Amino acid sequence: xxxxxxxxxxxxxxxxxxxxxxxxxxxxxxxxxxxxxxxxxxxxxxxxxxxxxxxxxxxxxxxxxxxxxxxxxxxxxxxxxxxxxxxxxxxxxxxxxxxxxxxxxxxxxxxxxxxxxxxxxxxxxxxxxxxxxxxxxxxxxxxxxxxxxxxxxxxxxxxxxxxxxxxxxxxxxxxxxxxxxxxxxxxxxxxxxxxxxxxxxxxxxxxxxxxxxxxxxxxxxxxxxxxxxxxxxxxxxxxxxxxxxxxxxxxxxxxxxxxxxxxxxxxxxxxxxxxxxxxxxxxxxxxxxxxxxxxxxxxxxxxxxxxxxxxxxxxxxxxxxxxxxxxxxxxxxxxxxxxxxxxxxxxxxxxxxxxxxxxxxxxxxxxxxxxxxxxxxxxxxxxxxxxxxxxxxxxxxxxxxxxxxxxxxxxxxxxxxxxxxxxxxxxxxxxxxxxxxxxxxxxxxxxxxxxxxxxxxxxxxxxxxxxxxxxxxxxxxxxxxxxxxxxxxxxxxxxxxxxxxxxx
RNA sequence: GGGCCCGUAGCUCAAUUGGCAGAGCAGCAGACUCUUAAUCUGUUGGUUGGUGGUUCGAUUCCACCCGGGCUCACCA
Numbered sequence: 001x002x003x004x005x006x007x008x009x010x011x012x013x014x015x016x017x018x019x020x021x022x023x024x025x026x027x028x029x030x031x032x033x034x035x036x037x038x039x040x041x042x043x044x045x046x047x048x049x050x051x052x053x054x055x056x057x058x059x060x061x062x063x064x065x066x067x068x069x070x071x072x073x074x075x076x077x078x079x080x081x082x083x084x085x086x087x088x089x090x091x092x093x094x095x096x097x098x099x100x101x102x103x104x105x106x107x108x109x110x111x112x113x114x115x116x117x118x119x120x121x122x123x124x125x126x127x128x129x130x131x132x133x134x135x136x137x138x139x140x141x142x143x144x145x146x147x148x149x150x151x152x153x154x155x156x157x158x159x160x161x162x163x164x165x166x167x168x169x170x171x172x173x174x175x176x177x178x179x180x181x182x183x184x185x186x187x188x189x190x191x192x193x194x195x196x197x198x199x200x201x202x203x204x205x206x207x208x209x210x211x212x213x214x215x216x217x218x219x220x221x222x223x224x225x226x227x228x229x230x231x232x233x234x235x236x237x238x239x240x241x242x243x244x245x246x247x248x249x250x251x252x253x254x255x256x257x258x259x260x261x262x263x264x265x266x267x268x269x270x271x272x273x274x275x276x277x278x279x280x281x282x283x284x285x286x287x288x289x290x291x292x293x294x295x296x297x298x299x300x301x302x303x304x305x306x307x308x309x310x311x312x313x314x315x316x317x318x319x320x321x322x323x324x325x326x327x328x329x330x331x332x333x334x335x336x337x338x339x340x341x342x343x344x345x346x347x348x349x350x351x352x353x354x355x356x357x358x359x360x361x362x363x364x365x366x367x368x369x370x371x372x373x374x375x376x377x378x379x380x381x382x383x384x385x386x387x388x389x390x391x392x393x394x395x396x397x398x399x400x401x402x403x404x405x406x407x408x409x410x411x412x413x414x415x416x417x418x419x420x421x422x423x424x425x426x427x428x429x430x431x432x433x434x435x436x437x438x439x440x441x442x443x444x445x446x447x448x449x450x451x452x453x454x455x456x457x458x459x460x461x462x463x464x465x466x467x468x469x470x471x472x473x474x475x476x477x478x479x480x481x482x483x484x485x486x487x488x489x490x491x492x493x494x495x496x497x498x499x500x501x502x503x504x
Numbered sequence: 505g506g507g508c509c510c511g512u513a514g515c516u517c518a519a520u521u522g523g524c525a526g527a528g529c530a531g532c533a534g535a536c537u538c539u540u541a542a543u544c545u546g547u548u549g550g551u552u553g554g555u556g557g558u559u560c561g562a563u564u565c566c567a568c569c570c571g572g573g574c575u576c577a578c579c580a
Contacts, residue, residue: 120538151515151516
């Protein structure tokens with residue numbers, strides 16, 4: 001009798017035996033004197049003889065991670081999720097009923113233990129159990145203690161199991177929390193105001209992506225889950241919030257990969273009166289700050305590379321870098337002017353084996369060439385700047401070059417982490433850009449931007465010169481925790497639903 | 505969506521050319537008063553992801569389906 005069904009039955013039977021002994025199976029509370037982490041922290045360096053003299057008392061609770069039994073002497077290892085602490089259990093040192101409870105405990109159960117803290121012969125900090133309180137039953141058998149749980153599907157679908165068994169998983173999400181807290185601290189210290197803007201939007205704007213569609217019944221209104229907060233945050237800069245930021249989810253109805261989850265978290269922020277050069281230095285400063293705060297250092301290990309967030313990051317002009325790499329790859333001179341000419345640029349792209357669609361202008365093609373030749377190589381943090389206007393419908397043009405916008409992306413680990421630009425605040429030009437997007441949309445590009453009349457109207461009231469940027473939190477956390485897949489840094493990544501299983 | 509790979513006990517993994525499906529841990533029964541993956545003795549546990557097919561015989565070969573991983577495309 002030891003398949004899963006039978007093991008569950010055995011565990012239920014033990015719980016029923018406890019009930020028969022008069023033990024409450026699911027008590028409501030347990031007053032502990034301290035957490036296990038606090039007890040262990042307080043006595044890490046306390047010698048055994050000192051503990052014998054002082055006999056400190058502890059009343060702790062935790063999940064049982066192992067039971068080692070020697071007949072009359074027994075050891076329980078308890079965990080508060082963060083730290084482990086051993087309890088020493090002897091029949092002759094506690095009420096008979098408590099030992100009856102102990103005999104019916106399973107790996108995974110929650111218990112409370114109280115007694116004095118001492119060190120064993122092997123110098124292990126231990127609670128000498130004088131009482132045991134049953135707190136909750138683990139009815140399902142847990143994964144093995146040594147190999148743990150390695151099946152990534154179960155780790156993603158049943159994250160609670162992953163967290164119980166794999167300490168590394170817990171550390172990833174603790175680091176993630178420190179990253180987010182560090183960003184908030186950084187932004188707040190600079191006078192930014194944290195805001196929340198709509199997740200459900202009548203027009204899904206602010207990025208080029210396919211949205212999720214939903215519907216409000218009472219208003220009988222089609223809504224989109226936002227693909228970006230951008231247009232709402234900029235409305236706020238029009239309204240006079242000179243420094244705003246939001247850390248929240250975006251939703252994009254597109255492919256899933258190691259770098260893409262349908263819902264993902266972005267920091268997006270806007271600051272009045274600054275341009276993209278200011279954003280670049282601020283980003284450098286922020287990432288170094290956050291890396292240090294979240295991981296304790298400026299370097300991290302990712303996919304076999306050591307990535308350093310020490311400033312300054314590398315800087316590459318998009319067309320210049322694309323032309324240079326194309327020259328090297330093709331063995332013939334490719335110049336920046338070539339990449340500004342539709343026909344020449346298309347010829348270069350085709351020679352490189354890159355796809356060029358009829359609707360693609362020179363700017364889109366130059367961007368494709370850059371990404372095709374460079375993206376994989378941008379392992380160390382790198383700012384790519386001066387994007388073609390064509391691929392940047394919300395960015396401001398350079399005063400000296402209308403085909404180029406004041407925009408940058410930051411790459412690290414081989415993928416895009418941040419995207420920022422001097423915001424386009426000329427309502428007439430913004431209207432023209434939207435109209436260009438509408439043409440792409442009419443030509444079948446479902447990711448092209450829709451017209452947003454209210455946004456244009458907001459610009460007509462006057463938006464100050466503004467710099468704005470988005471930073472992908474999940475991807476940043478991937479780098480800082482050395483996680484090769486975005487699913488490793490999202491607690492509950494989207495998974496295909498399993499038939500004949502309860503849907504959570 | 506395309507290509508490649510994977511799915512065996514609760515967990516981690518074996519199984520020769522297609523020839524009785526195994527181990528460790530967990531579980532169960534027992535021994536043991538300071539263990540650290542405790543040890544020792546005994547022992548239960550399988551619709552080999554599913555449905556078909558080929559075959560005397562399928563975990564193994566084939567088809568389809570379900571789920572997952574990597575990768576390409578799309579994107580951040």
